[in-house]
Amino acid sequence: MNTSTLVFRQLFEKTSSTYTYIIGCAVTRKAAIIDPVLETAERDAKLIDQLGLELEFGLNTHVHADHITGTATLSKIFPSMRACLSDKSGAKADRLLANGEMLRIGKLEVQCRHTPGHTDGCCSYVLSSEGIVFTGDALLFRGCGRTDFQQGDAGRLYDSVWKEILSLPDHCTLFPAHDYNGHMSSTVREEKQFNPRLTLPKADFIEFMANLNLAYPKQIDRALPANLKNGEL
Numbered sequence: 001m002n003t004s005t006l007v008f009r010q011l012f013e014k015t016s017s018t019y020t021y022i023i024g025c026a027v028t029r030k031a032a033i034i035d036p037v038l039e040t041a042e043r044d045a046k047l048i049d050q051l052g053l054e055l056e057f058g059l060n061t062h063v064h065a066d067h068i069t070g071t072a073t074l075s076k077i078f079p080s081m082r083a084c085l086s087d088k089s090g091a092k093a094d095r096l097l098a099n100g101e102m103l104r105i106g107k108l109e110v111q112c113r114h115t116p117g118h119t120d121g122c123c124s125y126v127l128s129s130e131g132i133v134f135t136g137d138a139l140l141f142r143g144c145g146r147t148d149f150q151q152g153d154a155g156r157l158y159d160s161v162w163k164e165i166l167s168l169p170d171h172c173t174l175f176p177a178h179d180y181n182g183h184m185s186s187t188v189r190e191e192k193q194f195n196p197r198l199t200l201p202k203a204d205f206i207e208f209m210a211n212l213n214l215a216y217p218k219q220i221d222r223a224l225p226a227n228l229k230n231g232e233l
């Protein structure tokens with residue numbers, strides 16, 4: 001991580017075990033927030049102000065099923081912030097991002113890479129020069145996003161994670177949207193070696209994902225309709 005150009009914070013919302021990230025250019029103070037949560041949006045806004053950052057983008061990795069995004073609330077606090085989502089998400093946003101599209105945040109360059117499979121519209125945000133990837137729910141620490149709702153497709157997830165994330169250099173640091181066991185980050189090298197799901201052959205991975213038998217997220221009924229409208233209640 002190049003700390004001379006990057007301002008970086010990892011924040012946590014405990015009800016949904018969601019990680020929110022603030023990334024900023026240390027030179028120009030332009031910044032983005034990744035996967036903010038409604039309930040902690042004001043906490044994050046206060047920190048952005050205290051860090052002297054100018055919020056340009058609110059980047060959602062996908063239409064979340066387990067919490068309401070904070071991007072609508074943050075747009076009201078920071079009117080120049082543009083909320084972004086993949087153009088395959090089927091949801092409303094100020095800007096819909098194509099696969100490979102680059103965003104400039106001061107001297108930082110962020111690439112949107114589509115990583116579908118958990119949902120159709122999942123994407124990861126890659127800061128190549130810093131060796132950092134925000135993987136959303138596509139790739140979790142020693143795990144991955146579930147594929148049993150929201151157009152989930154295990155075979156598609158397997159292909160997109162291997163093609164778009166695990167093909168990056170081994171040293172790249174991976175920051176997920178959630179963790180339920182206290183882990184905060186990983187690396188490409190570790191996940192290629194130790195991820196118990198994605199190291200399986202594809203057919204075994206698909207079978208494994210079909211038998212996860214997880215309970216539906218508690219907030220799904222309120223989260224999905226709101227997140228299709230950028231978190232507007």
Ligand SMILES: N[C@@H](CCC(=O)N[C@@H](CSS)C(=O)NCC(=O)O)C(=O)O
Binds near residue numbers: 146218
């Ligand atoms: N218990 C939580 C929901 C947990 C859950 O389903 N997490 C999702 C990511 S949020 S869509 C997931 O993909 N988990 C994969 C896994 O292996 O845990 C709640 O009620 O909110």
Ligand SMILES: [Fe+2]
Binds near residue numbers: 062063065066137145
């Ligand atoms: Fe999700």
